[in-house]
Amino acid sequence: MPETSPSVIRRLRGRATGLAVAGTALALAAPLPATAGTVQAGAAAADPVSVLKFTVKERKDALAYWTPARMKAVGKSVDLGPTGPKAKPWTGTELKTVGRLFFVNARGYDTWCTATAVTSANRSAVMTAAHCVRLGSSPGNTNTSMVFVPGYHKGKKPYGVFAVRNAATPRTWEKDSTDDLATLTVDLDKSRRKLTDVVGGQAIAFNRPVGATISAFGYSATHPQLGEELLRCVGKPKKKLGLQAIPCDLTGGSSGGPWLAGFNATTGKGTLVSVNSGLDSLTPTEMQGEIFGSLAKKVYDRAQNS
Secondary structure, three states, rough: OOOOOHHHHHHHHHHHOOOOOOOOOOOOOOOOOOOOOEEOOOOOOOOOEEEEEHHHHHHHHHHHHOOOHHHHHHHHHHOOOOOOOEEEOOOOOOOOOOEEEEOOOOOOEEEEEEEEOOOOOOOOEEEOOOHHOEOOOOOOEEEEEEEEOOOOOEEEEEOOOOEEEOOOOOOOOHOOOOOOOEEEEEOOOOOOOOHHHOOEEEEEOOOOOOOOOEEEEEEEOOOOOOOOOEEEEEHHHHEEOEEEEOOOOOOOOOOOEEEEEEOOOOOOOEEEEOOOOEEEEOOOEEEEEOOOOOHHHHHHHHHHOO
């Protein structure tokens, strides 16, 4: 976990053993050198959004790195216990917009999160958690080799693999480990198509009142699925310590997964109002997510207009 203060351990515990599914704890005694991608050059300290960019070569290398065998292997590398009882396999309409976000974390381990294609001006925006992009309170420690696989299911990649071109996060996450959300911009696919032209996009809302029933999704590293299948929790969120929380026992690998209000099980569509961020305890019973406000809108706008 990036933070060690007792006041934040409970909130962020999931990130230690891998809401982002790290092979080891993400706590660092000292910063690691960044190995790929750089914070946007010339960004003013007052800019509320931090942008991590990947070069053309880095994106090409990421696509080559994440072979089918490597994607399968990473799920077998960690088992965080049995699935449920709150989280259940999603067996309804295929959610083309939701997928696995594969990357190499700042400690050099293959891992994954969950992410969602959303409607955007550039038709290439994906929402996830900030801790799926970089370590909090540690500006130089960023994740690399990042690709998004919408509709991933048991090794199948029905809509291809999209390399991440850049990732926008709140600067408050980079500096203080607060505001755990991110918007990614992905490249075109092999056929030169934009992401949401291929899979569609979930609507996204900001400054929405907390309380509507939520469907939260994620590729949890629990067995028997081990990240190979999408799981869902359903619950009504409540405000808690500046966040919102729902009853849910999704765990590692579900980080960044969508919170969809007004979810229609027939169409597979809803309105994205948050993403999976942190767990409440060593034996999770509650998932927490940010309340999307004006800062989240700035992060999204930076990505959708890039």
